[in-house]
Amino acid sequence: MNKEIISSILNGDRRAIAKALTIVESTTDKDRALTESLISKLFEYKNTSTRIIGFSGITGSGKSSLIEEIGKRLLEQNKKIAVLAIDPSSPIHGGSILGDKTRMSTLSNHPDCFVRPVPSKFNNGGISRSTREAVSIFSAAKYDYIFIETVGVGQTEYSVSELCDCFVVNLLPATGDELQGVKKGINELADIILINKADGALETQANLTVNEYKKSLMKPIVSTSIYAPEKIEEIIKLIDNFFFTETETIKIKRELQNQQWAKSLVVNDLEQIIDAVTEKSKIANPYHEKKQLIEKLKKLI
Ligand SMILES: Nc1nc2c(ncn2[C@@H]2O[C@H](COP(=O)(O)OP(=O)(O)O)[C@@H](O)[C@H]2O)c(=O)[nH]1
Ligand SMILES: [Mg+2]
Structure with missing residues (x-):
């Protein structure tokens, strides 16, 4: 059975991918054993050019909406995209996993894109126990981009940064006192910082936030909005640039x-x-x- 599922995954077969994802998420002894043989084999076919991007920020900051916009443009470049949407707050807010899928309606319905909501019961500090395994599956299936969407709540940021090549932190325009300081952790961990919802009444505040944060942050930081195509392009350029200039850092990170x-x-x-x-x-x-x-x-x- 394993041989068959492996060759199907390598061919990008969606049903095989879905089946493998279910196996790695399962906690039964049988599936754990299956996971071990499946992932150790798939690891041999890991596609080193797959870009793994962590996308963190508070609920409602626009992560899913931004991934949808970024993803749409990447699809135009004929890229294959996977999204692992992990939201530990979903049991409280209810339906936010469904929310992720509706926010990413183009991606959810595109044959070159696989959106996988990760049920919160599998979460451990915002990161699913099986996220690494899921990444290996998509990488072997030759997906070009894997986005891992998580809610940034302290510890989570560390966990996601341990999984991805490029860590994007999505913030909102700050007001008054908030502008004074930005969490030290974010500066250390983030590779790219976005100030989202820079449109309408918040646009000026967003630009002020960028300028203020630039004083203390040494990372690329831009204001963005899902309604501004040129800003979405800019994010894609920042990501591209990161992968071109940080090849050595990424190699060490992966090791x-x-x-x-x-x-x-x-x-x-x-x-x-x-x-x-x-x-x-x-x-x-x-x-x-x-x-x-x-x-x-x-x-x-
Ligand atoms: N004005 C504005 N609203 C946005 C923007 N991005 C997302 N939103 C809205 O913010 C809400 C939460 O977005 P969502 O993508 O679900 O946030 P997530 O919880 O971080 O994934 C939705 O109502 C979006 O339409 C933006 O750039 N500008
Ligand atoms: Mg979301």
Whole structure:
């Protein structure tokens, strides 16, 4: 079965891709084993020219709308696009996963584009446990761009930046006091910063925000609006430019990300073994029994 699904994915077959995504999201033992053989094989076919772009910002800042506009132009360049839309706030706001799909209606209905809402129950700090695996599937299927849309809430930004080549942070025009400072973390992590909704009444404020942030941020920063095609073009140019000038940085980033990924796989497996060992033991004194548990573990590994 695996051989068949692998060749179908390599040929870009949508049904095979959907099936593989379901397998990697599943937590059953059987699917975990399948995931391992599937992804380790697909990894050999990883397309190094696939651009992985993290897109973070608060809910309602216009991430999905911007990805739709950027994506539409990339489709005109005959690119294949995948969007992994992860929204940890969806259980609270309800229907925001559906919202993502409607905001990206062109992309959702285009044969060269695959929009995958990631159910929030799989989220861990805004990042799905299986996001790396999903990226590997789209990369092997020769998608040119993979957008990972997440809600930026502190820790999430670190997690997304560990998955992508280029990290875009989407902010809104700031007012008064907010202009004074921008989170240090954003400056460190972002590769490109957007101030969105620079239209109508907010346009002046957006431009002021850009100028103010430029004083303290050393990253490309532009105001943008989904209603301004030239601004969307500008974002695409910034992304292109990033990939042309930062080739070496991206290479190093990917090596570190693979190390991190391998580490998390080991941690996951170890955790399962540790669970099995501790669950079977009657623990009277945790400190006393720690050594014995470690001995048992050593035998198992
Ligand atoms: N005025 C204006 N509204 C926008 C812009 N981008 C998005 N919106 C609106 O902001 C709302 C939230 O957009 P959405 O893309 O769902 O935000 P997300 O939660 O960050 O994905 C929607 O009503 C959009 O139509 C923009 O550039 N200008
Ligand atoms: Mg969205």
